[in-house]
Structures are given as structure tokens and as C-alpha cells.
Amino acid sequence: MDENREPRIRVAPGGVTRRMVLGSGAATGALLFAGLPRLAWAAGRPADETAPAQVPVELKVNGHTHVLTLDPRTTLLDALREHLGLTGSKKGCDHGQCGACTVLLDGRRINACLTLAVMHDGEPITTIEGLADGETLHPMQAAFVAHDGFQCGYCTSGQICSAVGMLGESRAGMPSHVTADLEQARPELTDAEIRERMSGNICRCAAYPNIVAAIRQVAGMPT
Ligand code: FES
Ligand code: FES
Known part of the structure; x- marks a missing residue:
């Protein structure tokens, strides 16, 4: 062996040697070896031991x-x-x-x-199942039907429950983000107020104008 030659240790980009890579691989293997029995033990436990109490x-x-x-x-x-x-x-x-x-x-x-x-x-x-009075629809349900406030209907039960709650909030004088005069005891219910207050209910069919019309009817506004 040529005495003047450098030892054959390859250095990867970033200064990582082959020996270091092999060393870390061995450590990872040891960790896995130690951890696997625990995983196997957890997987083998009966379901009622791992599920939270009812x-x-x-x-x-x-x-x-x-x-x-x-x-x-x-x-x-x-x-x-x-x-x-x-x-x-x-x-x-x-x-x-x-x-x-x-x-x-x-x-x-x-x-x-x-x-x-x-x-x-x-x-x-x-x-939504509890809003109607027997065979008589809740006024908000009837208004949604009268104004075609839906197409596919997937959002409709949420829209109707939200509209009922929203009118209650408005009548109680709760302001919204678009209420101009916060001093008013009962902010006027405009279309902008209705749209803002209903903004948490998305309609993928975009029946929004008809939903607003239905709410206007129940609120006693001109439709
Ligand atoms: S399902 Fe609850 S907000 Fe969408
Ligand atoms: S009626 Fe289809 S999502 Fe509203």
C-alpha cells in the first residue's frame, strides 16, 4: 500500500461519510427493533381496551x-x-x-x-324535523317553498334553521358586521343585513336571491 495515499474514506456532499451513513442506519434499525414489539402489542390488544369509555x-x-x-x-x-x-x-x-x-x-x-x-x-x-307543527310547515319552510329557495336541497335544512335563528337575533337587536348604526336598538333588516347574517350558509346551487326573498317574506318586508 502506498504510504502517501489518503485513507479511502468517501465524503459525500455536505460532509457525510459512508461510515456515518452506515452508523445511523444501524441506530435506526436498533430503534425499530426495540419499538416493533410495542407496536405489535398495541395492534394485538382487544378493541375495547383501546377505545375510550362510552x-x-x-x-x-x-x-x-x-x-x-x-x-x-x-x-x-x-x-x-x-x-x-x-x-x-x-x-x-x-x-x-x-x-x-x-x-x-x-x-x-x-x-x-x-x-x-x-x-x-x-x-x-x-x-329541521322539529320546525313544522304536524302537517303545517313552519313559516320559513313555507316561504322557501313559495320562493323556490333551493335547487338540489342539500343546504336547505341548514339554510332554514339558520334563517329562523337569524331572524330571532335580528329581532333581539343583535348587530351584524354590516350594521351601520350600532346605537340602534333594533338594526333595520336590509338585504345586505340578511346576506351578511346568512353568510355562514353556503349554497352550491346559488339560490341566494330566492333565499333572501323567502326571509324577507317571513320578516314582513316587501317581496
Ligand atoms: S357540515 Fe357543518 S358546517 Fe359544513
Ligand atoms: S340548493 Fe343545492 S346547495 Fe343549496
């Missing part, structure tokens, strides 16, 4: 009390749709962005996909 929940929906036993992670929307069969409330985005799941909680509109069922134990919830 909890009792009493949901008061549309005047009826339902006692359920739920995974505490169950959203109110899933409890309504999957456990109570109330499929009028729709799942559009499941992220609080479309409003298709809007229901009324003690008269206040909420996105049922963004809240857990266990958080509403004993609280009065109204869904």
Missing part, C-alpha cells in the same frame, strides 16, 4: 328526550344522524365551513359538526 348522554331533540350511550368524541351531527336517524341535518364539509349542519340550540344557531353531543346533555335542540 358515556351516557341525554339529548332533548325536538321536544323528545333520548338517552344514548356514546363515544365521547361523537359530534352532535353524528349523534343526530347516526344514532337518532334525524338525517335532515346534512354533513357538507364536517369542518364548520358550509352551514349544512345548522341546528338550533335553545333558539341559537350552531354548527352541529363542530360540537360534541356530550356538551349538550339536557339542552333543547331543534332540527
